[in-house]
Each structure stands twice: as structure tokens, then as C-alpha cells.
Amino acid sequence: MITLTTYEWVPDFAAPLMRALRVRWALEEAGLPYEVRTIALGPEQSSAEHLARQPFGQAPAIEDDGLTLFESGAIALYVAERSETLLPSDPAGRARAIGWVFAALNSVEIAVQPLAEIDLFHAEADWAAARRPQVEAFLRRRLGQLQTALGERPYLEDRFTVGDLMMADVLRILGYTDMLADFPKLAAYLRRCEARPAFQRALAAQLDGFKAAA
Ligand SMILES: N[C@@H](CCC(=O)N[C@@H](CS)C(=O)NCC(=O)O)C(=O)O
Incomplete structure (x- = not known):
């Protein structure tokens, strides 16, 4: 086990x-x-x-x-x-799902994490106040791109995969902010993923x- x-x-x-x-x-x-x-x-x-x-x-x-x-x-x-x-059996579907896992960690989490670190651990520091606007702008750009890629689909591909699991858990980090309110399709996507039993x-x-x- x-x-x-x-x-x-x-x-x-x-x-x-x-x-x-x-x-x-x-x-x-x-x-x-x-x-x-x-x-x-x-x-x-x-x-x-x-x-x-x-x-x-x-x-x-x-x-x-x-x-x-x-x-x-x-x-x-x-x-x-x-x-x-979590992973479709067809090679193309598997590759796409794995791609979204990398995207969650390597394209989105790397944009989410710096903002969370500033807000949760360094909010009082002078350097944080100076750096935060750029960090937020970069993150908002990524979220906008992700929302466009999601489009009208319920999940990042035509069905739930491990890529959604990873992306949703990365987006959850932003739960202490109201940022996803500006990205309603991502907010709905996250709610959909979190509703899974x-x-x-x-x-x-x-x-x-x-x-x-x-
Ligand atoms: N890239 C690692 C990151 C792991 C990570 O950051 N873990 C945190 C908890 S969520 C941790 O252990 N923090 C304590 C520390 O870094 O000392 C992964 O995805 O597994």
C-alpha cells in the first residue's frame, strides 16, 4: 500500500x-x-x-x-x-493531460507562488510593496491566458484529468484573494473541480x- x-x-x-x-x-x-x-x-x-x-x-x-x-x-x-x-488511455490524451500537469506547476504555480509569498509572509516588507504590482500583473496575465485556453469547456481537455487536479490545486492557493472573481470561468472551473467527491x-x-x- x-x-x-x-x-x-x-x-x-x-x-x-x-x-x-x-x-x-x-x-x-x-x-x-x-x-x-x-x-x-x-x-x-x-x-x-x-x-x-x-x-x-x-x-x-x-x-x-x-x-x-x-x-x-x-x-x-x-x-x-x-x-x-486521471489519465486517458489514448497516447494523445495522456500526453495532453501530462502537459497540463507541467503547465499547472511550471507556468501557473510559478506565477501564483510569488504573490502568495509576498502577501502571506512578507506583507510588511518595503521590498514587497515595491515588487507586488509587477508580480500581480504577471499572474493576472497568466490567469487570463489560462481562462482563454479553458474556453467554454468544463475541464482543460474534453474530460477531467490529472492536469485539472493539479491546475485546480494551484488555483486554490489564490483562495485568500478575490482575484478569481475577475476570471469567472476559472472560478467556475475551480468550483467544479472542488465539487468532486x-x-x-x-x-x-x-x-x-x-x-x-x-
Ligand atoms: N515542489 C514541491 C514543493 C513541496 C512544498 O513546497 N512543500 C511545502 C508544504 S506545501 C513544504 O514542505 N514546506 C516546508 C518547507 O519548505 O520547509 C512539490 O510540489 O512537492
Whole structure:
């Protein structure tokens, strides 16, 4: 059975966003059972044991039948390989879905994350006030492009895939802002993805886990 390594506790604002959710969500979509190992934020992150799982001392990571794997995108794809719900069986459909996973992480998350870091961790810093307008403008451009690509479809391709899972979880980071109100098709897309029962189960499990440790 897959073992997911996540944190035993994170601050409240981070609890619904912690990236282990992507893994839990993929596992729920795939209908695969999993067990959870928790580590503590702090010194345990840089223990030799954890660095062997996640070289950057972060989470999530998984272990499965002798395999250790880190990076939420790689883990989601690993899980997706076992589920037609996440990855279509035709080669073109698979390639497109994988492309959206990369786009979520490498084209959208890299635009979302700097804004979140400024707002959530450095809001008082002088440099943050100076830098924020450019960061927001870059993000808005990306969101506009994503909304255009989505068009009138319910999902990024003609059906839900692991690419939507990853894109939706990246967009969720913006939940502390009202920015998606300016991108109504993306807002509706995110609501559609979050309404999936597998997402709801994953979120509940993640929040319960952190609550139990609090
Ligand atoms: N690119 C990594 C990022 C993992 C990541 O940023 N994890 C955060 C939690 S969501 C973390 O471990 N933060 C604590 C730290 O970096 O020390 C992935 O997608 O798995």
C-alpha cells in the first residue's frame, strides 16, 4: 500500500493548501487506499531519514513497494498511471493531460507562488510593496491566458484529468484573494473541480489529520 509522508501539523492557513492534498486527491480519484506517515515541521525535516525521501526536506513524498517518490506532480502522475479517471488511455490524451500537469506547476504555480509569498509572509516588507504590482500583473496575465485556453469547456481537455487536479490545486492557493472573481470561468472551473467527491474526501482527510495533531 502507498504510504504518504505529510506534516503532522501546519498552521491553520496552510492546512487546506498543503501540497499533500494533491496526492490525497489523486489517490481518492484513483480509488487507491493509502496510509499516512507524519513528520514534524522543524529539525525532523532535515533528518537523514526524511532527506532520503525528499531531498529538499519538504513534503509530500510517498513510498510504494520499494519506490520512494517526491514532488507532488510526479506523485500525482505516478498515481494517475493506475487510473483511467486521471489519465486517458489514448497516447494523445495522456500526453495532453501530462502537459497540463507541467503547465499547472511550471507556468501557473510559478506565477501564483510569488504573490502568495509576498502577501502571506512578507506583507510588511518595503521590498514587497515595491515588487507586488509587477508580480500581480504577471499572474493576472497568466490567469487570463489560462481562462482563454479553458474556453467554454468544463475541464482543460474534453474530460477531467490529472492536469485539472493539479491546475485546480494551484488555483486554490489564490483562495485568500478575490482575484478569481475577475476570471469567472476559472472560478467556475475551480468550483467544479472542488465539487468532486474525491476532492472533498481528500480535503476532509487532510484537515482531520492536522486537527488530530493540534
Ligand atoms: N515542489 C514541491 C514543493 C513541496 C512544498 O513546497 N512543500 C511545502 C508544504 S506545501 C513544504 O514542505 N514546506 C516546508 C518547507 O519548505 O520547509 C512539490 O510540489 O512537492
